[in-house]
Amino acid sequence: MTKNNVLNAWLEELNNHLEPEKIIFWTGEQNQYDDLANEMVQSGKAIRLNPTKRPRSLLFRSDPSDVARVEKRTFISTSDQATAGPTNNWISKDELMPLMWDLYKGSMKGRIMYVIPFSMGPIGLDMSRLGVEVTDSPYVALNMHIMTRTGNKVLEMIEKGKEFVKCLHSVGYPLKPGEEDLEWPCAPIEKKYITQFPEERMIWSYGSGYGGNALLGKKCFALRIASAIAKDEGWLAEHMLILKLTSPENKVKYITGAFPSACGKTNLAMINPTLENWKAETLGDDIAWLKIHEDGYMYAINPEAGFFGVTSGTSYKTNPTAMESIKSDTIFTNVALTDDGDVWWDGLSEAPNHLIDWHGNDWYKGSEIRPDHPNARFTAPLTNCPSLADEYETPVPISAILFGGRRPSTIPLIHQSYSFDHGIFIGSIMGSEITAAAIDENIGKVRRDPFAMLPFIGYNVSDYINHWKEIALQSTEDKLPKIFFVNWFRKDNGKFLWPGFGENSRVLKWICERCDNEENYLSTPIGLLPDIEKLDLKNLSISQEYLNKAFEVNKEEWLEEIESIRRYYYEIYSDNVPTVLKEQLSLLIQRFS
Numbered sequence: 001m002t003k004n005n006v007l008n009a010w011l012e013e014l015n016n017h018l019e020p021e022k023i024i025f026w027t028g029e030q031n032q033y034d035d036l037a038n039e040m041v042q043s044g045k046a047i048r049l050n051p052t053k054r055p056r057s058l059l060f061r062s063d064p065s066d067v068a069r070v071e072k073r074t075f076i077s078t079s080d081q082a083t084a085g086p087t088n089n090w091i092s093k094d095e096l097m098p099l100m101w102d103l104y105k106g107s108m109k110g111r112i113m114y115v116i117p118f119s120m121g122p123i124g125l126d127m128s129r130l131g132v133e134v135t136d137s138p139y140v141a142l143n144m145h146i147m148t149r150t151g152n153k154v155l156e157m158i159e160k161g162k163e164f165v166k167c168l169h170s171v172g173y174p175l176k177p178g179e180e181d182l183e184w185p186c187a188p189i190e191k192k193y194i195t196q197f198p199e200e201r202m203i204w205s206y207g208s209g210y211g212g213n214a215l216l217g218k219k220c221f222a223l224r225i226a227s228a229i230a231k232d233e234g235w236l237a238e239h240m241l242i243l244k245l246t247s248p249e250n251k252v253k254y255i256t257g258a259f260p261s262a263c264g265k266t267n268l269a270m271i272n273p274t275l276e277n278w279k280a281e282t283l284g285d286d287i288a289w290l291k292i293h294e295d296g297y298m299y300a301i302n303p304e305a306g307f308f309g310v311t312s313g314t315s316y317k318t319n320p321t322a323m324e325s326i327k328s329d330t331i332f333t334n335v336a337l338t339d340d341g342d343v344w345w346d347g348l349s350e351a352p353n354h355l356i357d358w359h360g361n362d363w364y365k366g367s368e369i370r371p372d373h374p375n376a377r378f379t380a381p382l383t384n385c386p387s388l389a390d391e392y393e394t395p396v397p398i399s400a401i402l403f404g405g406r407r408p409s410t411i412p413l414i415h416q417s418y419s420f421d422h423g424i425f426i427g428s429i430m431g432s433e434i435t436a437a438a439i440d441e442n443i444g445k446v447r448r449d450p451f452a453m454l455p456f457i458g459y460n461v462s463d464y465i466n467h468w469k470e471i472a473l474q475s476t477e478d479k480l481p482k483i484f485f486v487n488w489f490r491k492d493n494g495k496f497l498w499p500g501f502g503e504n505s506r507v508l509k510w511i512c513e514r515c516d517n518e519e520n521y522l523s524t525p526i527g528l529l530p531d532i533e534k535l536d537l538k539n540l541s542i543s544q545e546y547l548n549k550a551f552e553v554n555k556e557e558w559l560e561e562i563e564s565i566r567r568y569y570y571e572i573y574s575d576n577v578p579t580v581l582k583e584q585l586s587l588l589i590q591r592f593s
């Protein structure tokens with residue numbers, strides 16, 4: 001066993017209770033990955049893609065019931081419900097721990113228990129944190145190998161006494177002797193539990209093998225548990241991309257952006273600027289850990305080592321950098337398979353005549369059903385990314401924070417907050433509008449997703465807002481990042497007003513100028529907007545009408561928005577709206593009157 005007694009005792013307990021057939025330690029060596037990948041292919045659980053088209057890459061197809069995070073089955077479990085707050089599913093840990101422990105009884109029968117020591121953040125960095133994921137899913141082991149820094153080096157640090165987060169995962173499908181395994185074993189929905197125990201700094205996940213439910217370093221640790229740790233220690237764990245921008249004059253700016261799931265983080269993190277001589281480089285596409293250093297500036301690291309990105313809509317036209325990043329050494333989940341052993345998804349290119357869909361069935365062009373799942377994903381190492389910044393393993397000082405969501409109306413393409421506090425307000429009201437695309441009586445209403453963290457705050461949302469305020473008090477306005485609200489998704493008659501993607505560089509340029517305090521803005525009641533005259537729109541084909549609509553601040557719409565915010569605040573906070581939000585809302589109302 002290992003030289004850490006806490007780890008040994010835990011593994012022994014798990015071995016006795018979960019009853020795996022054997023235990024394998026993840027060493028982090030490439031040949032261990034390659035051997036396991038081969039085993040998966042031989043046992044029919046994965047498909048090896050055509051090596052001339054997509055070297056060293058695999059396709060997995062999940063069970064149709066196990067295709068995304070399940071927020072209904074995700075819990076923050078503590079002794080007191082108040083610590084979880086109004087936005088989290090809560091079950092008392094006195095109730096949930098024994099219940100889940102019963103589920104785990106014998107749950108790894110007939111399976112291998114992988115023990116995966118991992119580091120969130122570069123190994124040895126001050127800001128990094130360690131974990132050990134114990135899992136019976138080889139798919140999880142392969143993905144964790146890409147998404148985190150794994151293996152012996154981390155184990156050595158744990159053996160020297162460094163703290164680690166205990167992460168337990170089982171697909172919840174034990175095998176009887178001689179029983180043949182399923183292609184994607186998992187448990188039915190009502191038996192799935194994705195549970196964070198922030199007081200114990202511990203994660204127990206049962207019944208799902210997919211993404212954020214199962215790769216426990218990601219949402220469970222790097223957001224839910226880390227946000228709880230960060231609150232105690234005075235830093236932030238956020239659902240943010242990290243991007244480096246270099247201007248033609250060689251001025252460098254680092255920015256982060258928080259957008260809800262499937263709202264454009266990976267795309268912005270890999271942006272190909274259409275503006276001449278602007279350079280964009282990638283540091284992270286999903287999670288950032290932020291901390292104010294002694295110099296008063298806020299620094300960020302990406303705790304992850306890979307991309308777990310949405311395939312849908314990804315193409316050489318929309319995101320060539322992502323396409324280059326997934327050329328080899330990539331795991332695909334729930335995409336379609338082409339006749340020549342490559343992958344296909346909606347938005348990649350014109351559909352071929354024949355495919356094998358994500359259920360493993362024949363699919364012919366013209367079919368009504370989609371051959372790929374809308375949440376199909378790629379898993380690729382950061383180091384595959386041609387735009388990866390050299391300094392991706394060191395903390396970088398952040399000049400700007402962007403908040404955004406899908407808002408077909410009301411919110412202009414870009415505006416800047418009047419202050420950091422006003423920025424906290426903007427973070428608190430962000431969200432996406434429920435559109436006619438879904439049958440929902442709430443059409444037109446906004447689903448608020450504060451800081452894009454609604455499913456990921458590991459504690460009470462009021463305390464989270466107050467924590468942002470406390471972070472602000474660690475520094476001064478001149479050194480804190482400037483805060484912006486972007487909306488690439490404003491529409492007119494169902495059509496996007498703004499072309500988005502690489503053209504977003506025009507907005508980024510304005511943001512950089514604002515960080516240097518250039519006088520290129522107009523003051524409005526909601527914040528600072530670009531002076532359209534001074535925006536760089538060279539070679540952009542957009543009508544004046546669309547442009548005006550993209551930037552419009554419509555008083556009627558905003559008065560409705562204010563009412564909606566008020567109702568939302570009351571729903572969430574009742575009579576205890578955090579002071580900073582109360583103040584900022586009344587300032588907004590004043591500016592409109």
Ligand code: GTP
Nearest residue numbers: 260261262263264265266267310312313488500501
């Ligand atoms: P998660 O990985 O789920 O957290 O998602 P994400 O925030 O990284 O979103 P991603 O970049 O994968 O984009 C999701 C969808 O938004 C894709 O279908 C993109 O094509 C689309 N999208 C991204 N950027 C833009 C944009 O600037 N304009 C428009 N219209 N669509 C965009």
Ligand code: SPV
Nearest residue numbers: 069211212218219261308
């Ligand atoms: C998200 O949903 O925000 C993701 C995918 O990044 S998952 O890792 O499954 O949470």
Ligand code: MN
Nearest residue numbers: 239261262286
């Ligand atoms: Mn995400």
